[in-house]
Amino acid sequence: MSRRSLLKGGVAAAGIGAAATVPSTFFAAQAQATSASFRHGIASGDPLPNGVIIWTRIESGGNDVDVRWDLSRDDRFESIAASGTATATASSDHTVKIDVTGLSPATDYWYRFTVQRTDQVSPTGRTRTAPAADADLDRLRFGVVSCSNWEAGFFSAYRHLAARTDLDAIVHLGDYLYEYKRGEFGGRDGVVRQHDPEHEIVSLADYRTRHAQYKTDPDLAALHARLPFICTWDDHETANDAYSDGAENHTPATEGDWHARRAAAMQAYLEWMPVRASGSGRDAKLYRRLRFGTLAELSMLDLRSYRSEQVAPGAGWRSVDAADRSITGAAQLDWLTKGVTTSPTSWRLVGNPVMIAPLVVPPLEPATTAAVTAALGIPQSGVPVNVDQWDGYTADRRRLFGAIDADSVDNVVFLTGDIHSSWAADLPLDAATYPAGKTVGVEFVVPSITSSSPGDFLKAPPRTAAIPAETAITSINRHIRYAELDSHGYGVLDVTPAAAQMDWFYVTEVGDPNAAVRHGASLATQSGISRLQSRSAPVPQ
Template sequence: MIDPIHDKPLADATTRPRRRQVLKATAIAAGAATLPLALGERAVADTLPAQGPAFLHGVASGDPLPDGVVVWTRVTPTPAAVPGSGAGPDTEVRWELATDRGFTTLAVSGTVTTSAGTDHTVKVDARGLRPDTTYWYRFTAGGVTSPAGRTRTAPASDAAVQRLRLGVASCANWEAGYFSAYRHLAARGDLDVFLFLGDYIYEYRTGEFCAAGKVVRPHQPAHEILNLADYRTRHGTYKTDPDLQALHAAIPTIAIWDDHEFANDASSVGAENHTPGTEGDWAARVAAAKQAYFEWMPVRPSIAGTTYRRLRYGKLADLSLLDLRSFRSAQVKVGDGDVDSADRTITGRAQLDWLKSGLSASDTTWRLVGNSVMISPVAFLSLPDYLLRPLAKLLGLPGEGLAVNPDQWDGYTHDRRELLGHLKAQGIRNTVFLTGDIHSAWAADVPDEAATYPASGSVATEFVVTSVTSDNVDDFLKVAPQTVSLVAAGALKAANRHLKWIDLDSHGYGVLDVTPEQVQMDYYILSDRTKREATSTWTRSYRSRSGSQALERVWAPVK
């Protein structure tokens, strides 16, 4: 296992056989103690006792290592101590990890004190655990015990892992619908980890980002979030969702951020959705957003200030997680030749060097990259105007003259050329980019030279998952899904031959299955994001065989 910051080896415990199948009921039961149909902070505040603590925001775990895992909760010590309030006394919380659900055999335990200074969140990096082992965890304060969560440590770094299965999602706008995707992922019972690729929360005021014209459930606070109290309140609201609570309680989470954890189209110097004259200093807003994120997310606190890090699952795969907001240059205007400038960056020099060296040094079969914005090149000029304009609106771009999306790697081509050139020059194979951001599903080969593909081949592959709820093309057009968007998808594929599949309309999630022989992404879509009981249906699968650097369609999901 690799230290997430410095790539230094950590001590491994004894490994054991890896493959297991967890009963579906186990995953469901892990989240069974969550609040029923929570509607937001005001709704759960009504359930508080007159005195004494309560655990209203569920439990979560994350960033599994062979010898440890982060466990998280939030305690509400008094009715007034709601997220972002700054109210409430210091509170002692006991935490426990056990090898059985009844907590008769404790592995590790301890106590911590939380306060208004951390918004009464509790995050413990529990160590001294065995690799590739299931643990149950819980918290107690003032005689009240939290729901129990289930987690699992990573295998030993030299373990011959035969399968890794990840639930993959991004872009969950509270106002646009319910988080049914999380419920379906929690209920599977066969996932090792939940990978979230950014836009866990949205910063907008109520009603600002619902192109379909319907606020399913209003944000809290109702205004655009700008300061620490605002970001804490918004995170607290999201954590009352019962489906989100169930998923976090069922399996460990690995998460990175994208722009909406801060503001739309964020960069190191500003954002499209930030006006300094009326909304204050950008650096102060970013600092508040990051503080709230690290308080409220089960992400290892040693990486405070950034989310780029590397985790490992035995000899099968390592996972490099990128922060593509903290260090990037400002986006250029559409048509600006500076997209090719060596003076501009999406990763920052240190992070790009870290990524390249990690890919070169990797001794695993697969090199997975958690990548918040699409790296595959996409030219849009082939689209008719009536489709180009809503797609540009979805991407937050002007409707005229759109050739590329400058918020993606297309706007930072020097960094992309350096990274892809490194993969080619070093002969690095089996690199798979896992991406969110654009509220649509894509499967693509990543070409070294798009203009000469397929003759020039590809150096990697990319799977892009659609949004959990956030608006996409049919929502912006206010038309039935899989109608006019099919024209757009066809035109994009014709102009970009490395794109194997595009779904511009659906909401859902992906399941990535990794074996020594192949990686396969199974795409699932929801029946109706505005219905809490939405069903989930498999729609498409693509795989890459080891050594091929290319995608091929598969006609059934992995069982």
């Protein structure tokens, strides 16, 4: 069952961001003031203690363009910290991406680009470097987002995040854009605005055009101008339910070789996104790790490039337990496991594109139900609801959870997107024995920015038909502490030495470009506990 079919079927940081005092209207105005040469705005990403990526794209009529970039300690550019020149060429779709180094830790910087021939100046962006590795921090706060489908609605959630002055960065967990042809995957109200190009994107030119369209959204542009992004991709940056050798939404007979399509998608992604990948071309690696003082380390995963093909439902269910099936690939799983179990920071955060908490019907205890599951041909721990998640690759999850348990690691927090709905879960070693057994961490799943939620597919008024499904899910899977299947919005993760708390915020209507926002729920895990507790209110801004 594809993930889309599943959705249809059912269902101010002390020491880091305290200097971010410029009003959000500045960044909104900057985004709107983009000159003809800079219609795709500016962006920054992947902050390090001594560096950060800055990005833009030049409208040049196809010609090479020489560009000057400046990075300053003030927004008037009177104290230049770094500067240089670059040439925007057709080979990179006239994008300019600079990995600026030699900077000071935990410092606000302002940046801009200038076309040297015409003196046209880009909007001004603000970014911030990460704190030094040995810095003791009182707080870290991220906006956490996923799944922004242009056709399904407006990106008001980005606008509300840009209005905040207490965030240190935006963690984007994937599906930054969608590959579908025009009209194929709208929202509750149908197609609110149309994709370019009209057809499903397959070629390098197609992916570049779609990236370019998304970068013109004013709310996304304002958020990029205000904060550095830390991004990974999920499947729609290539094609729905992608795996290492193909995708559910890829037909070789009409769409060509999968690896050529993936290479085109990767090239466009690396051109248009402010990410610091290792390697280049088809060998580029998106999984990477960023550190924020002694408080937290963030491991960003790529769960599409190396995974085995998803199993078929029904007869194929039993094979989700096969030891040779992987969602990460061996090298990435080894990298992740070593990073999580040896990190010297207080918190170990994992940017995880698809849900890792078990979601099965019902949870079974393998030691006592082996004979039954073998006879029925179902997985050892129960029938998975969605095999595109870690539930379809249980051997990898057992290896990772087993290593966390064996090394007595605590304060592991998975940050997840993908399923267009909100969830919070304790992560049990054995879901069938929860709450009596061990837990190895917690998971926070954020909703979509606009992409259709399970509740949208029900075509019922919000907070009506989805509620019984939520109750059933949390009753059967007791480790799942919160499920909200209707709403769209974002999360804000607050991390202190004492606790990590996720606050969910929901926009009133994705079809309204002026949508308001409300607080939805808050849950937290205290240091050393690896269990969730409800909170009555979000952390104050």
